[in-house]
Each structure stands twice: as structure tokens, then as C-alpha cells.
Amino acid sequence: MERFAALIDALVYTRSRNGKLALIAQYLRETPDPDRGWALAALTDGLDFPAVKAGTVRALMETRVDEVLWTLSRDYVGDTAETASLLWPEPPNEQAPPPSVSEVVALLHHATRATAPTLLAGLLDRLDANGRYALLKLATGAMRIGISARLAKVAFAQAFDVSVDEVEEYWHGQAAPYLPLFDWAAGKAEPPRTDLLPLFRPFMLAHPLEDGADVSLADYAAEWKWDGIRVQLVHVNGESRVYSRSGDDISGSFPEIAAALQIPAVLDGELLVRGDHQGGAEGGAASFNALQQRLGRKAPSARMLADYPAFVRLYDVLIDGGEDVRDQAWEQRRARLEALVPRLDPLRFDLSQVIDAADMDALAQIRSLARDAAIEGVMLKRRTSPYVAGRRTGLWYKWKRDPLLVDCVLMYAQRGSGKRSSFHSDFTFGCWDGDPDAGAELLPVGKAYFGFTDTELKWLDSWVRQHTIARFGPVRETDKSLVFEVAFDSVHASRRHKSGVAMRFPRISRIRADKPAHEADRLATLKAMIADPAPVGGKT
Amino acid sequence: MAGDFAWIRPEPHGIHVVPADAWIDPARPVERALVTHGHADHARGGHGHVFATPETLAIMGLRYGGAARETPVAYGERIALQGGVFATFVPAGHVLGSAQILLEHGGERVVVTGDYKRLSDPTCAPFQPVACDIFITEATFGLPVFRHPPIAEEIARLTGALAANPTRCVAVGAYALGKAQRLIAELRAAGYTAPIFLHGAMERMCRLYADYGIDLGDLRLVADAPKGALEGQIVIAPPSALNDRWSRRLPEPITAMASGWMRVRQRARQRNVELPLVISDHADWDELTATIAEVNPHETWITHGREEALLRWCQLNQRRARALALVGYEDEDD
Numbered sequence: 024m025e026r027f028a029a030l031i032d033a034l035v036y037t038r039s040r041n042g043k044l045a046l047i048a049q050y051l052r053e054t055p056d057p058d059r060g061w062a063l064a065a066l067t068d069g070l071d072f073p074a075v076k077a078g079t080v081r082a083l084m085e086t087r088v089d090e091v092l093w094t095l096s097r098d099y100v101g102d103t104a105e106t107a108s109l110l111w112p113e114p115p116n117e118q119a120p121p122p123s124v125s126e127v128v129a130l131l132h133h134a135t136r137a138t139a140p141t142l143l144a145g146l147l148d149r150l151d152a153n154g155r156y157a158l159l160k161l162a163t164g165a166m167r168i169g170i171s172a173r174l175a176k177v178a179f180a181q182a183f184d185v186s187v188d189e190v191e192e193y194w195h196g197q198a199a200p201y202l203p204l205f206d207w208a209a210g211k212a213e214p215p216r217t218d219l220l221p222l223f224r225p226f227m228l229a230h231p232l233e234d235g236a237d238v239s240l241a242d243y244a245a246e247w248k249w250d251g252i253r254v255q256l257v258h259v260n261g262e263s264r265v266y267s268r269s270g271d272d273i274s275g276s277f278p279e280i281a282a283a284l285q286i287p288a289v290l291d292g293e294l295l296v297r298g299d300h301q302g303g304a305e306g307g308a309a310s311f312n313a314l315q316q317r318l319g320r321k322a323p324s325a326r327m328l329a330d331y332p333a334f335v336r337l338y339d340v341l342i343d344g345g346e347d348v349r350d351q352a353w354e355q356r357r358a359r360l361e362a363l364v365p366r367l368d369p370l371r372f373d374l375s376q377v378i379d380a381a382d383m384d385a386l387a388q389i390r391s392l393a394r395d396a397a398i399e400g401v402m403l404k405r406r407t408s409p410y411v412a413g414r415r416t417g418l419w420y421k422w423k424r425d426p427l428l429v430d431c432v433l434m435y436a437q438r439g440s441g442k443r444s445s446f447h448s449d450f451t452f453g454c455w456d457g458d459p460d461a462g463a464e465l466l467p468v469g470k471a472y473f474g475f476t477d478t479e480l481k482w483l484d485s486w487v488r489q490h491t492i493a494r495f496g497p498v499r500e501t502d503k504s505l506v507f508e509v510a511f512d513s514v515h516a517s518r519r520h521k522s523g524v525a526m527r528f529p530r531i532s533r534i535r536a537d538k539p540a541h542e543a544d545r546l547a548t549l550k551a552m553i554a555d556p557a558p559v560g561g562k563t
Numbered sequence: 564m565a566g567d568f569a570w571i572r573p574e575p576h577g578i579h580v581v582p583a584d585a586w587i588d589p590a591r592p593v594e595r596a597l598v599t600h601g602h603a604d605h606a607r608g609g610h611g612h613v614f615a616t617p618e619t620l621a622i623m624g625l626r627y628g629g630a631a632r633e634t635p636v637a638y639g640e641r642i643a644l645q646g647g648v649f650a651t652f653v654p655a656g657h658v659l660g661s662a663q664i665l666l667e668h669g670g671e672r673v674v675v676t677g678d679y680k681r682l683s684d685p686t687c688a689p690f691q692p693v694a695c696d697i698f699i700t701e702a703t704f705g706l707p708v709f710r711h712p713p714i715a716e717e718i719a720r721l722t723g724a725l726a727a728n729p730t731r732c733v734a735v736g737a738y739a740l741g742k743a744q745r746l747i748a749e750l751r752a753a754g755y756t757a758p759i760f761l762h763g764a765m766e767r768m769c770r771l772y773a774d775y776g777i778d779l780g781d782l783r784l785v786a787d788a789p790k791g792a793l794e795g796q797i798v799i800a801p802p803s804a805l806n807d808r809w810s811r812r813l814p815e816p817i818t819a820m821a822s823g824w825m826r827v828r829q830r831a832r833q834r835n836v837e838l839p840l841v842i843s844d845h846a847d848w849d850e851l852t853a854t855i856a857e858v859n860p861h862e863t864w865i866t867h868g869r870e871e872a873l874l875r876w877c878q879l880n881q882r883r884a885r886a887l888a889l890v891g892y893e894d895e896d897d
Contacts, residue, residue, distance in 0.1 A: 095872045096872070099827075109826065
């Protein structure tokens, strides 16, 4: 447990991704089975002990510490596990040595609500403050130390010098403490079998299309790039799953999709919400904003399901009737997909159409004319390309629509973190809510922290320092005299923001030091760019 | 008890010793000030007549250029103020020259601790408990979550991080008065003899400590260090410099901070600290409660800090106590 506690402690204070990866990789190499597997599960929130919850810890603490002192401490520290780890009274007598992670897991697995407090108390007595913190975080299943499942997998791949795509693929069939996975990584065993389980397969991704890239429609097929969330649908042995881009199982959030998939297959597509509730035509896709109503809801209500019905626009097929077709050319897979779609529920699935264009110039024109709010741009897929994990040069390209532009005034700047910790690199900007010469005010419309070069960042940092009028901790309010040309993909109505608008992917496109602030754009200009909620279908 | 202690009055801007017409650590300029120690939230400029230990007067001189009139008071010396009030300065163990002030009037004894700690500190005289009727204690770390570990453990973590990262430097944020010198002295005591590099704001105070006989070893300025000389070295700077432009000259610094607040993870993360060192010049919860029990006053008054929890502890232990609402004391960087 001490080694695990030291890892948790180090991860809490390490901000860089590479630093975190190195720490986890080192731990995985140096720690024996099964401790490292349990630790990995704990890091990725893969452990759950139903008998131990935050309430268990609170109740236990109230038997040891005065209630008022507990409450004052908890309020100050802001985290139950940490407060408890600091307040736990050191036992007066000699204790057994600290438990191993496996011992802790075994004990907690067998805990009941009745036995959990005593059990936990016994473990806390054997640990120091750091150990107690790690124990309580592990026991209550709320690590929240910024380690995503993906990061843990990359660290695993780094630790044993194996491919992260393979780790991703084999991981999903495994349960903690992942012994077959460690054996495979160490070269001691064959990879675990994955074909009979509803597993996630790593997505194929695209590079942005650079200007002047040598791409011809003779070699590449063009498709719309839809602005929803990329999903993978899996059906095997009577079980269905919906996976997100990161490989998270989101079947619970989209039960109508999981239920509708009834043929054995692994499909790649874009999850969208039908736009007809917004007044659009039947069958159309609403803007990303409509989809956002559904995201993050673990168990959507019947009302949500009816108001924001989801469907999947299919891009590709990875496994067709049990046959892995990822090695086949895109053209062959596309033919299989087209043959397969008629067997699916048309309410929940449709086919992403291939765009018919004579050449790249014609495609550019079609792309520029696309006004559908649910279209983000076009995809170019090499007709001979297999379905391979990750981004491979020359196979798939994404060609986004030209961004929208608006001139905004810098209002607040915040210091960044990591390498940027001494620089003001997070910028909040606003537009005028009327005529600035007639007393209009600036209202914040967005925040951006990229789009500028390192040289520009230095310039911006010193500009902010010279034009500060107020400071709130790491945030400085500026004198509102600098104009940014802000690029963004789309803008939506939002009740959460005072300005009433929310931008997607805003970034600083140009610093307009030459432009007077009162000539920056007004809110009305931005509102006029709100994506047309009336959707179009999947055809061009 | 003889009287009602009306002669000592906690006001928002300091403690007023009425018959002597004097104030203890006043937050604004007054005619007569008794100053416990040199930190800026206790020692301010602009007073008419300052009574303090010679070390504190020297520190104030460095910062404010000296008061119109100064009376140095040695530890243990009992001086007569106006109105039949006597004051004695007793070591508080907080920083060089820091004192508790014992006030006597008409047979009644009041101790104002200023800031104090009980752990050993090679840079100042240790705290001495003094019997009194009213004990006015600080409560900066007056929550039971604050337990400062032995300093040797924290020093070992600092030198360990240095050894593990030979091409980086460890930049430690530390208060320029007291914390920085204690950190250096403890590093020296642990056998660390390499030069230690300072932010310019630290230099004069370190020299003042050396003048008072505290050996801090080989100290150099970051500004004078040739490129590459800081790799694998310890740099000490005021906390505010660490996340600011000044730190850009350092080779991939590991940001450390020496402070009692580092006990709480979120506090460390908020300040972008990678290596939190729980080193404080204030009493932790156990020291505060043990000191109240040891001094065993008739009544405890609690000031600047988290008064509520200490008040609760006094209540639970059947001790008379009250919280004072003094303003202007906030030692965020400790």
C-alpha cells in the first residue's frame, strides 16, 4: 500500500501528462501481481465496493473525532477522504505492518455495511496519512486525480513496450487484476481472446487535410463529417454496447441505440439527435447543442428520450457477422455496410452518404455551400485503406468547414499551468451588447487558450501585465483595449451564459492590436451566426 | 482574579494596553507600539515609538528604515511602561527575534504570543511557556488537520527530489523572513553543503541573520549564476516569484513550497506546487492545544487564524475562551 500511496501522492502533484505516464509506467513495472492490477483498476475508477461509500467514512470519523471539529475541517479541506486521512488519530499501540493493495481489496470485497466501519478502522490504524488517503480514495472509488482510462492504457503500453492499440483491444475483455494482460505484455502468454465478448475496438482516426495535399477523388471517397459524437456499436452473443471515442461504455446513456442493434456486428458511426423537435424536417440531425442535452446523462428520462431521440449515422463496419473485416479495403467494407444497413431499424440507423463530386474543386464548392448545422466538414477516405487504429498518414483526412470569425475584446486573462504557468495564456473575451459609443457594455462570449504562437504568447503576457486594472488570484482583468479575431466552428444559443451564446472550439486567430476596441463586433453579429436550427437530411 | 482586565482591550486594529496608551502589533501607525516580531502583518512602519527585541528592530529597520524612537528590549528584561504596566519579552520560537509579550498590571498577567511554534528551530530562541491569567494565542493552523511532520522528513524529501533530478533545479517558495533562513539552516544541519541560490529579495535578510551569528553557509544569487550553474541546485525565492516571470531563468524547476498550508493537497495544487514541503513557523494543532494546556491560563483569547475550531477544543476541555476579531493578519505564505 505504501508504494501505491506514494504513486497517488506523486500523481496529485504532477501536472504534465508525460510525467504522469512515467510515474504509472514505473509503478507497473516495479510492482508485483496482483497489486499492480488492482492499483490500475483503482486509478481508472474500475473498482467498486458497494459496502464502502463516502457516508461510511463520515460515520466512522464521527465515532473518533468531535462532530464540530470534523465539520470545520471538512469544510476547509474540501474532500472527505483527505480530511479523514489527516484527522485519523494515530493508534497508541504497535500495529501490524501496512496492508498490501491486494489485502485491502480482498477485505473490502467481503465487507458488508455492518462490517465495513470496523474493517476500515483496522486498515486506517496500520497506515500513515498518505496511506490513509490512498486507502480511502481506493475504497470509496473516487480517485478524481485526473487519470483517464486512456492515460492508464498508454502508461501500460509504455511500461512494457507494447502497442497501445493492442492494449486498448485486449483490455476491454479483462477484469481486475488483469493477470492475462500483464502476462501477455511480459511475453509470457498469448493475447487474451476478444472475439466472443462485446468489446471496444480502437477507432480509426483522420489527419487534418493540409493545404496543397496531394489528394484526388480517384483515390479517395468523400463523405460528410457529422457534428455529433463518434461512437462504436457492438453486438455479439446477444449483448449490445455503445462506446464513445475514448472507449467508455455509454450504452446506459443511449439505451434506445443499444436496444435497436440486433445483428452481430461492430459498426462505426456518428451519434446524432433528430432535429424535428426544433422545427426541422423529419429525419434530420439537429445541431450539436441538441445532442448536448443527452450527453452526460447516465439514465435519461422517458421525456429526454422522446424530446431528443438519438440515432446513428453509420460510417464503417469493423466486424460483420463475426467476421473481422478490418483488413479489407474501405471499398469492400463500404459495400458490406450498404448491404447491412437495410437489416437495421431505420428509426435508429442510417447510412452516411458518400458525396458525389467530380473533383476536389467541385468538392470544395459543395463543402462551402453546406449550411447544415450538423455538418462539420468533409472526410476523405482512401478507397484502398484498411481499418487501422489511430491516425495513419495518407489514409483518412478530415477537411473541416472554414471557421467563422468575429472580432472580440480581451477582458480577462488567467495564468496557465505546466509550461505556461508563468504566462497569462487563458483569455476571456467579449462582444459589445449594443453601441459602445452609446454606453454599451462588453459581455464575455468565450474563452480560448490556443491559436497563438509562443512569440505571440510572450507578447500577450506582457501586454496583459501592462494593462491590468484588477486582479483576482490568478486572473487579471485588463483595460479592455485589445481586439482578437476569434475563429470558431459554430455558435449556439445558451441559457448558461449571460451573453446568451456559446461558441464551439473558439481560438485566437489573429491579434488585432491595430483595431480600436469600440470597432469590435457586437453581440447581435454573433447571434446572427447561430447555426440554423433547421436541419437538412443526409443528402447533399 | 483581581479585576476585569478592562486595561487590556482587543480592538480591530490591534491589542490596546489602555493605561500605557500602547498597542501590540497595531495594523496602523500609532504613538507607542510593542511589536512581537518582524513579519509585515505584525510589524508595520510609521509608529512613533517602537518597543521590540533588538533583532526585530533590526529587521524593521531593514524594511521600513527605522522608527522615530526605538527601545530595544532583551529577552527576559522587564520594562516599565506608563500607567503601572510592565512588559517582558519572552522567546516565541517563531523567527529570529520573535517574542511573546507578558504584560503585568495591578497583579494581573496577560501574555500575547504573537506567532509561535514549539518545534526546534536553529535560527531562533525556543518558545518559553509563561504562567498567566489571560493567554492570547494565535491560531493560524487552528484546525486538527494541521499536523506538521518532523522537519528532517521534509528536508529529506527536498534533497531526495534534487538527487532524483540531476538536470533540474528545485525552486522552493519560502517566506523571505524566517522560513528561508530556517530552511537553509536545516539543510546545513542535514549535511547539505553545496551553494544555495537565492532570489534577490532574500539576500539582505539572510545577511542580517548571519550578522546575528546564524551560519547559513555558501549563499549565492540566482542573478549572478552563470547559465547551467543551477542544474541540480536548490533555489529559494518568495512564493510569488515561482509562478511568475522570474522563474523562467531556472532550468526546468521543480516547484516546491515550504509552508504549513502544504498539508492540504488542494492548497498545494492551486499554487502549482509539485513538491509540497510541510514546514511551518507556526504552531500546528497539537502544539496549540498542548501549549494552552501547559500554560494553563484562566482564560484563552484566540486570534488571527481559524479561531472556531480552537474555541471548540477549549469548550470540550472546559477551558474559558473567546475569539478576538482582529483584522489584518493573514499569513497566507507561511
